[in-house]
Amino acid sequence: MLMPAAPVRRSLLLNASLEPLCVVSMHRAVLLVLTGKATVLEADDRLLHSERTSLPVPLVLCLTRYVHVPMRRAVPPTRRTVLLRDGHRCAYCSGPADTVDHVLPRSRGGRHEWTNVVAACSRCNNRKSNHLLHEIGWELSFTPRAPRGAAALLSATVRADPSWSPYLADGAAA
Structure with a gap:
């Protein structure tokens, strides 16, 4: 079994289209990579070791096959x-x-x-x-709108790792 060299992190999982899907545990990320269902796009400088193999700590993963995702419900304003x-x-x-x-x-x-x-x-x-x-006599400098995309859902549920920002940029700019 692979053991982390430092505290356990979470990984951002992208669809094959590079759309953010969800955040997965380190255990799930390693399983996806070892079974060939995902490839590592961003990795940490640390390594996960087992008896026969070592793997860089995955920060961002991309699925090798596209997965259809049904419409998600809107993120509530908190x-x-x-x-x-x-x-x-x-x-x-x-x-x-x-x-x-x-x-x-x-x-x-x-x-x-x-x-x-x-x-x-x-x-x-x-x-x-x-x-x-x-x-x-006040005015708003912008029109408030609901955020769009999977990035909005992710930002509402988990604190993003800095290495994820290039992959979350589309939804955050909305």
Whole structure:
């Protein structure tokens, strides 16, 4: 059995089309490589050793055959996913954001959905309170939208390894 030389990591699994599919455990990643179902695209400088073989620690894998994936459900807007979408920047002052705000306040019928939620700093969130933007003379510098692609789903569920960023760029830019 292969044993890791350092703490166990997770690997990003890509479809044969290089679309992000999911994040797999190190054990699953090694099995996919050893059975020929996936190839290693990015590897760590460390090695996994067994009695007869050694394998670089896989960080990014690509399936050798395309797998059809059915439509996925939308990622819900949570504090973490909204902050990721907006780059941890306040939608009102562009400073560092630490909370989320409803553009149309919930007390005035606003819904908790991607098109109505933005990242905000505590100061702006408190100043805006339950007012509408035009009532206080504020404007948004962008139109809030739901993130697209598998990258949005992955960012919502697991902390990404820096080596994954070239493979997640398409979904993160949405």
